[in-house]
Amino acid sequence: MKLQISILLILMSFKSLGQKQLDVFFDFNKDFPNQASILEINEWIANNKNAEITKLLGYCDSIDTKNYNKKLAERRIDNVQVLLQTSGLKFSESLEKVAYGKDFKQSKIQAENRKVTIFYLEPQAIPIVSTLTQKIKESKVGETIALPNIYFINNSARTVPKSEATLYDLRCAMEENPKLKIQIQGHICCQTKGDLLNLSTSRARTVYNYLLRNKIDRKRMSFKGFGTTRPLHPIPEKDEQEENENRRVEILIVEK
Incomplete structure (x- = not known):
C-alpha cells in the first residue's frame, strides 16, 4: 500500500512540474477581469488553443471580511471559467477550484492579491517517425x-527539390543514431x-556531401x-x- 501511495505521489509531482500558470487580475471589489487582463488572456487563448485547464485559484485583497472575500473569489473563478469555456478551451476532468478569503500569503501591493491563477498543461508533441527512420531503426x-x-x-548529379524531404530524413536518422555507419550506393x-559518365558514383557522392x-x-x-551492375529489373527496362x-x-548499414 505504501509503495502504491509513493508511486502516485511521484506521478502527481511529475504532472505538477509540467503545469504552467497565468494570473488574471481584477479591479477592487470586481468579479470580472480588468481591461488589461482581458487583453492578456485573449492573447493567451489565441496562442494556447490546445491547453488543458487543471486548476483555478481565486484570491482577494485584505479589505472586507473573510467570508465576503471568499464569495467574491468564487465569483471571480466562475467568471474566468466561463470566459475560458466560451473560448473552447479544454478542462481537466479533475479540475480543482479553490477560493481564498484572506487565508493566504498576501502581497503588500493590494492589486496583486486581486486575481485568479489559471494552471494549465500544454499538450506534449508526439514525435513523428518517418518511414525511412523506422526502416533504419529496424x-x-x-x-x-x-x-x-x-x-x-537528367544526366546529372544534381538533386531536384522534392528530394529534400528524404535527404532531411536521412540526416535526422544519422543524428538520432550516433553509432550508425553507412555506405551510400x-x-x-x-x-x-x-x-559511361560515372553518374552512379557522382549521385552517391551528392548524398554524401x-x-x-x-x-x-x-x-x-x-x-x-x-x-x-545491380539492376532490380533487366536492362533495357520494360x-x-x-x-x-x-x-x-x-x-548499406555498415554498423549500428
Missing part, C-alpha cells in the same frame, strides 16, 4: 535500404554499355557507384516504373 548490419524519392536532373538505369555539409562525421559514411526502380540511391 534494420540489421549488412542490410540495404533504398532512399525513396531521390531524383536527379548509387545505381543508374537504361544504359546497356555501363556507367549533403550529410557532410550538415555536420555528419565523414568517418561514419562512405559512397560507391555500381552503375548498372517501362518507366522499372527505370525508376533501377535508377536509385541506397544505403
Whole structure:
C-alpha cells in the first residue's frame, strides 16, 4: 500500500512540474477581469488553443471580511471559467477550484492579491517517425535500404527539390543514431554499355556531401557507384516504373 501511495505521489509531482500558470487580475471589489487582463488572456487563448485547464485559484485583497472575500473569489473563478469555456478551451476532468478569503500569503501591493491563477498543461508533441527512420531503426548490419524519392536532373548529379524531404530524413536518422555507419550506393538505369559518365558514383557522392555539409562525421559514411551492375529489373527496362526502380540511391548499414 505504501509503495502504491509513493508511486502516485511521484506521478502527481511529475504532472505538477509540467503545469504552467497565468494570473488574471481584477479591479477592487470586481468579479470580472480588468481591461488589461482581458487583453492578456485573449492573447493567451489565441496562442494556447490546445491547453488543458487543471486548476483555478481565486484570491482577494485584505479589505472586507473573510467570508465576503471568499464569495467574491468564487465569483471571480466562475467568471474566468466561463470566459475560458466560451473560448473552447479544454478542462481537466479533475479540475480543482479553490477560493481564498484572506487565508493566504498576501502581497503588500493590494492589486496583486486581486486575481485568479489559471494552471494549465500544454499538450506534449508526439514525435513523428518517418518511414525511412523506422526502416533504419529496424534494420540489421549488412542490410540495404533504398532512399525513396531521390531524383536527379537528367544526366546529372544534381538533386531536384522534392528530394529534400528524404535527404532531411536521412540526416535526422544519422543524428538520432550516433553509432550508425553507412555506405551510400548509387545505381543508374537504361544504359546497356555501363556507367559511361560515372553518374552512379557522382549521385552517391551528392548524398554524401549533403550529410557532410550538415555536420555528419565523414568517418561514419562512405559512397560507391555500381552503375548498372545491380539492376532490380533487366536492362533495357520494360517501362518507366522499372527505370525508376533501377535508377536509385541506397544505403548499406555498415554498423549500428
